[in-house]
Amino acid sequence: xxxxxxxxxxxxxxxxxxxxxxxxxxxxxxxxxxxxxxxxxxxxxxxxxxxxxxxxxxxxxxxxxxxxxxxxxxxxxxxxxxxxxxxxxxxxxxxxxxxxxxxxxxxxxxxxxxxxxxxxxxxxxxxxxxxxxxxxxxxxxxxxxxxxxxxxxxxxxxxxxxxxxxxxxxxxxxxxxxxxxxxxxxxxxxxxxxxxxxxxxxxxxxxxxxxxxxxxxxxxxxxxxxxxxxxxxxxxxxxxxxxxxxxxxxxxxxxxxxxxxxxxxxxxxxxxxxxxxxxxxxxxxxxxxxxxxxxxxxxxxxxxxxxxxxxxxxxxxxxxxxxxxxxxxxxxxxxxxxxxxxxxxxxxxxxxxxxxxxxxxxxxxxxxxxxxxxxxxxxxxxxxxxxxxxxxxxxxxxxxxxxxxxxxxxxxxxxxxxxxxxxxxxxxxxxxxxxxxxxxxxxxxxxxxxx
Numbered sequence: 334x335x336x337x338x339x340x341x342x343x344x345x346x347x348x349x350x351x352x353x354x355x356x357x358x359x360x361x362x363x364x365x366x367x368x369x370x371x372x373x374x375x376x377x378x379x380x381x382x383x384x385x386x387x388x389x390x391x392x393x394x395x396x397x398x399x400x401x402x403x404x405x406x407x408x409x410x411x412x413x414x415x416x417x418x419x420x421x422x423x424x425x426x427x428x429x430x431x432x433x434x435x436x437x438x439x440x441x442x443x444x445x446x447x448x449x450x451x452x453x454x455x456x457x458x459x460x461x462x463x464x465x466x467x468x469x470x471x472x473x474x475x476x477x478x479x480x481x482x483x484x485x486x487x488x489x490x491x492x493x494x495x496x497x498x499x500x501x502x503x504x505x506x507x508x509x510x511x512x513x514x515x516x517x518x519x520x521x522x523x524x525x526x527x528x529x530x531x532x533x534x535x536x537x538x539x540x541x542x543x544x545x546x547x548x549x550x551x552x553x554x555x556x557x558x559x560x561x562x563x564x565x566x567x568x569x570x571x572x573x574x575x576x577x578x579x580x581x582x583x584x585x586x587x588x589x590x591x592x593x594x595x596x597x598x599x600x601x602x603x604x605x606x607x608x609x610x611x612x613x614x615x616x617x618x619x620x621x622x623x624x625x626x627x628x629x630x631x632x633x634x635x636x637x638x639x640x641x642x643x644x645x646x647x648x649x650x651x652x653x654x655x656x657x658x659x660x661x662x663x664x665x666x667x668x669x670x671x672x673x674x675x676x677x678x679x680x681x682x683x684x685x686x687x688x689x690x691x692x693x694x695x696x697x698x699x700x701x702x703x704x705x706x707x708x709x710x711x712x713x714x715x716x717x718x719x720x721x722x723x724x725x726x727x728x729x730x731x732x733x734x735x736x737x738x739x740x741x742x743x744x745x746x747x748x749x750x751x752x753x754x755x756x757x758x759x760x761x762x763x764x765x766x767x768x769x770x771x772x773x774x775x776x777x778x779x780x781x782x783x784x
Contacts, residue, residue, distance in 0.1 A: 395421025476612030558583025608682030621667030
């Protein structure tokens with residue numbers, strides 16, 4: 334509404350405007366509830382596609398040695414910076430000897446900086462005696478393109494090493510650093526998993542259906558990805574389409590309950606140009622604590638081409654006892670992250686795009702109750718699948734690949750129906766308020782004195 338220039342009707346105009354503000358706010362709330370508007374995400378980074386760090390992440394500076402190292406509290410998210418040739422140490426105090434601790438560290442190099450295939454990070458967890466409990470590495474690989482990479486350190490309860498309560502150190506190191514001397518941002522998100530209330534399965538699963546599944550078919554629906562783990566957008570079974578420009582990384586999450594199994598593939602659309610780019614499109618799968626389950630990439634010549642994750646077992650507690658990392662990562666229910674990265678090296682031979690990417694997601698297996706923990710994880714809810722997003726989660730019974738990844742489809746349907754009902758009700762309220770505002774405006778115009 335244009336600003337009024339006469340003082341006599343300013344009050345009425347303000348009243349009309351004021352009546353519209355709560356309607357607009359409620360409309361936005363209703364649209365969010367129906368999935369028509371994406372959830373807002375906070376990011377301290379700059380640029381439209383920069384990595385979105387967790388809202389409220391605390392800045393922490395690691396030290397060169399364990400002496401004076403800053404504390405990482407499970408359930409909180411931290412930001413830091415890793416210099417070239419850097420080695421940073423953090424402290425982890427574990428009062429419960431029976432809990433397993435996970436420390437995922439995501440390194441985010443600046444965009445458009447040179448990296449080699451062997452550049453990356455290493456994360457090591459050590460006990461007070463300096464004994465290594467675990468170490469993990471993450472590298473950029475054949476794409477030669479800077480992107481967020483995540484390595485997971487952990488202290489597993491019940492293992493021969495690092496069994497007791499006490500203070501542990503987390504060492505984060507740069508690997509190689511032949512590509513760039515610029516510092517990399519870090520995001521650290523420690524998690525603890527309680528012991529089971531009663532003895533659980535002690536053996537790894539011996540077999541599962543490891544045959545390559547048939548590709549998921551159907552009409553593709555648009556679904557833009559988020560730009561960080563905490564900004565990941567929910568996906569359900571189906572065919573999804575987005576567009577990426579070279580150098581961009583996007584995050585999705587697929588809720589998986591106990592007994593459910595994920596399959597996924599990504600397809601890069603064709604483009605004009607000539608040449609070959611190794612690692613042009615990278616598809617990664619991370620578990621709820623950001624442990625890497627699988628990572629695949631494709632070489633590209635401008636011709637439409639797919640790449641698929643390896644066949645994976647259903648989510649089960651006993652998977653942690655398996656030797657292959659891809660199996661061991663599928664050890665708890667929760668949100669599993671699908672991460673897509675389009676190499677910035679595509680821009681040379683094939684142009685800036687945007688490039689069409691089709692993501693095919695299948696979820697099957699019968700959901701069942703979990704093993705039963707003796708306490709609550711930190712943060713609370715990390716091993717609970719996200720509730721369905723009506724725009725992204727087709728409803729089903731969980732047995733044919735069209736389900737939700739959770740065990741309570743009836744509750745989820747009620748939740749979705751409630752969201753749709755709320756949106757509809759708010760639209761009706763907005764319509765009533767709009768009509769009232771127009772009538773009031775008509776009365777104002779009728780009462781306006783003539784010149």
